[in-house]
Amino acid sequence: MQKRRSLHCSRTRAVVARAAIAASLAACASAPPMPSSVPGDATGLTAPTATTIEVVERDWHTDICIRSEDMDTSLARVARDFAGARFFCFGFGERQYVVGRRHDPLTMIAALLPSKAALLMTALRAPPAEAFGAANVVRLAINAAGRDGLQTYLRESLETDPNGQPVILGAGPYPGSVFYAAVGTYDAFHTCNTWTARALRSARLPVDDTVLFAGAVMRQARQLAGVTGTPDAAAGSP
Secondary structure (H helix, E strand, C coil): CHHHHHHHHHHHHHHHHHHHHHHHHHCCCCCCCCCCCCCCCCHHHHCCCCEEEEEEEECCEEEEEEEHHHCCCCHHHHHCCCCCCCEEEEEEEEHHHHCCCCCCHHHHHHCCCCEEEEEEEEEECCCHHHHHCHHHEEEEEECHHHHHHHHHHHHHHECECCCCCECEEEECCCCCEEEEEEEEEEECCECHHHHHHHHHHHCCCCCCCCCCCHHHHHHHHHHHHHHHCCCCHHHCCC
């Protein structure tokens, strides 16, 4: 009986461990097809609004979306093939898992250690609320310093070649999406949601950027929307 219990516990622990690994990676995996660093501080809440951004929840993953007119010359290089797109959404992930779609146990375990990362960029003609569903999108107001800080963060997150061009890894999982090589690494303590939270801090918004899960990012975003009076994106974009 003792031996049977020991084997049962070992199997249970193995199942739990595999589930934890899968959850960590799934948090930053590509979402299903769509239907259609600077420290954060209170200045993002008190200075005059310059523009708005959107935070998007896609299952366990989060993206941050900016308007096309808020992309500086350098960052706009990634937008040149998407004429007419009004919004660009960026999400971070483990490169082999999201680009190579390698979901075998060894890849999943290796991804918990520092590993190469990728950025999925999605170009949208419609507002994020229309593309992803209003319940999954929060719009936030930021000031000019926040806009510049976020531009810098996004630009510095993109790996570039010797000519200064962003490195393309391949087409994304649906039309209008592209995988780019990302600077920095993905690991169990720096997930896609950590990356999104740090993007919000770069926009001068006071958020906790040690988070790992989408729920923590969205909870803070909704709190900030309430503080600034910025409506959730349910109303769409002007």
